[in-house]
Amino acid sequence: MSMKIFLPRDTTTLALGGEKVVKAIRTEADVRGLEIELVRNGSRGLFWLEPMLEVQTQNGRIAYGPVEASDVAAIFDEIFNPGLDSELSEGNTGDAHPLALGNPEEIPYLKNQQRLTFARAGITDPVSIADYLAHDGFKGLENSLALNSQAIVDEVKASGLRGRGGAAFPTGIKWQTVHDCSADQKYIVCNADEGDSGTFADRLVMEADPLMLVEGMIIAGVAVDATQGYIYLRSEYPVAYQIMNEAIANAYAAGYLGEHILGSDKTFHLEVRLGAAAYICGEETSLLESLEGKRGMVRFKPPLPAIEGLFGKPTVVNNVLSLAAIPFIMEKGSQAYADYGMGRSRGTLPFQLTGNLKQGGLVELAFGPTLRELVDNFGGGTETGLPMRAIQVGGPLGAYLPASQWDTPLDYEAFAAAGAVLGHGGVVVFDESVDMTEQARFSMEFCVAESCGKCTPCRIGSTRGVEVIDKIRSGNNVAANLALLDDLCDTMIDGSLCAMGSMTPIPVKSAFKYFSEDIALAHASSLAQTETQ
């Protein structure tokens, strides 16, 4: 007998735990003499926390929710001996019976989310215009075409939407700047470089609901009078590339892209361009350089890209999630979006849980709950079973937060007050076995590797930073080197041209501030290593 096992992500890039599931599946199939084929799922099932098991046998398709390696044998029993009582461990599928695909209402943790951006994910065929229309697709565009451009910009401003790429700049204000420029050509550029560690929400938008992004970009074009859009996509996302291109081709064929959109006098063309795997090309000015065919180096600002962006023309650069929020806002109205959230953080953010957690995955919530609630309610504890010790929020430039900070609400201002950032919503959990001085070193080393090299505080500062951290870790003149590191970090903060250099000190400083006891441990372990050599 043969069967296909669909996994939600490429087996080579599965998050923690995924590899174990794959291994368990292979072992189980071997034991039972089954021929199996592991298939990358592409889009279906993405609304489950990963890894999710979806099985296609000769009799049809069966799906299970979040799966652990220990569940696999019981699931196989369920499939091949459906009469038997299987003993799936508590907290995983929550149900020993197969779940029908496309029925998120039955998944308990989905009920506890507020899925605006990911409302259609896993339910519709991602590239089908008919499916998209049947689930309220293109209504935001229709409403927008009935308005004048300023009214669209006003609606986006009133929604309170802030850029989801990291800096949280109000999207409507950025659009206003481009709207107010007069130019023979303007551009909409979607930043789909998604380089932050532990993040994958952009990818899931593009794989699960790409037409929503297409619609958001068309509306942006109509709002600021831009007729050309580019999606700058990281090359590590080949499935997203394929699905996006298919969705764009279908949108052209159905009259949503090109000239006279839906019979109007509006034109919008859209193309996907691939990046070449440089973290710095996620920074908007580097991205524009790269899109123009040059090396990805950061530009001086001003001029802002909104005024002189791609090929020197006024350009809206927005993150995937920012643009993907637009169809909802223009369909349901700014107030419907602004009704979610707290303070100046309006709407929802798809948080991405990764690291040492039993259940990693995407959780879309309105701003407001605490970091602890997010991780406790959705993460299922650490995979190792050891207590959690540190959580890094906001990608590689975000702070490492100790338990004393986990009651901070998920809100841009509350995080800023705690010396942290929400960034793109990446949440990476570490258990108590982590050596935080090693994490601090990693943060500096990341900057060494990814710096574009244009300015000295970042290029040289990060290299010297690694050396100073090494001295601290090996117990060499610790107090003096800590003071030197602090000074170096302040120079990077004050003197760097972009946030790569000015934010790298955030994780470094937080690691030493909150976890200083690890310095002595790192020293002891380096001594032990020297003695054994």
Ligand SMILES: Cc1cc2nc3c(=O)[nH]c(=O)nc-3n(C[C@H](O)[C@H](O)[C@H](O)COP(=O)(O)O)c2cc1C
């Ligand atoms: C080093 C660095 C990397 C960045 N990487 C990304 C990225 O991968 N995706 C993204 O949308 N924004 C990234 N940004 C932020 C962008 O520069 C820019 O603020 C964003 O694309 C604007 O879109 P938004 O207003 O919708 O957030 C990065 C910034 C820096 C400094």
Ligand code: SF4
């Ligand atoms: S801070 Fe770093 S990445 Fe940014 S411009 Fe300077 S050298 Fe380049």
